[in-house]
Amino acid sequence: MIVKSYESLAGTKSETSLGKGRAVTRRFLLAEDGVGFTLSDIRMKAGETAPLHYKSHIEANYIIEGEGILEELDTGVTHELRPGVMYCLNEHERHRIICKTAIRMICVFNPPLVGGEVHDESGAYPAA
Numbered sequence: 001m002i003v004k005s006y007e008s009l010a011g012t013k014s015e016t017s018l019g020k021g022r023a024v025t026r027r028f029l030l031a032e033d034g035v036g037f038t039l040s041d042i043r044m045k046a047g048e049t050a051p052l053h054y055k056s057h058i059e060a061n062y063i064i065e066g067e068g069i070l071e072e073l074d075t076g077v078t079h080e081l082r083p084g085v086m087y088c089l090n091e092h093e094r095h096r097i098i099c100k101t102a103i104r105m106i107c108v109f110n111p112p113l114v115g116g117e118v119h120d121e122s123g124a125y126p127a128a
Contacts, residue, residue: 004028006041013115018050031112038109044068046101053094057109060088066103071096 009015009026016025023044029035044050044066051073068081073094079087081103089095097103 002029002033002035018044022048023050025107027113027115029112030115032114033112036110036112038107038112040107040109042103042105042107044097044099044103046099048099049096051094051096054089054092054109056092057111057113058088058090058092060086060108061105062086062107063103063105066099066101068100068103069098071098 029039070079
């Protein structure tokens, strides 16, 4: 059995940010846990905008707090984000999150992350 708390992940390889004081991600499960996926808690600040691209991971996100907009960068299609909304990047879509308020979401990655991965300045995520 694996039991971890949000507080216990602070300052470890399980905690990352999108850079320069932006969104904080704490990853409860990593590849080393051997369960086949990563489970993360992501917290973004009001007014924050984050371009993102996962080249080799499928990611599902479930909004539990806050409001914002999800923009598909290749098509311009937008979606409202609010508690109870899930979105899945099942085709490695380039996207941007625009936070109207602070947002908190629970995320699942497959394949699992190893810890310490970060987005580059363009929002791209490294290949696994």
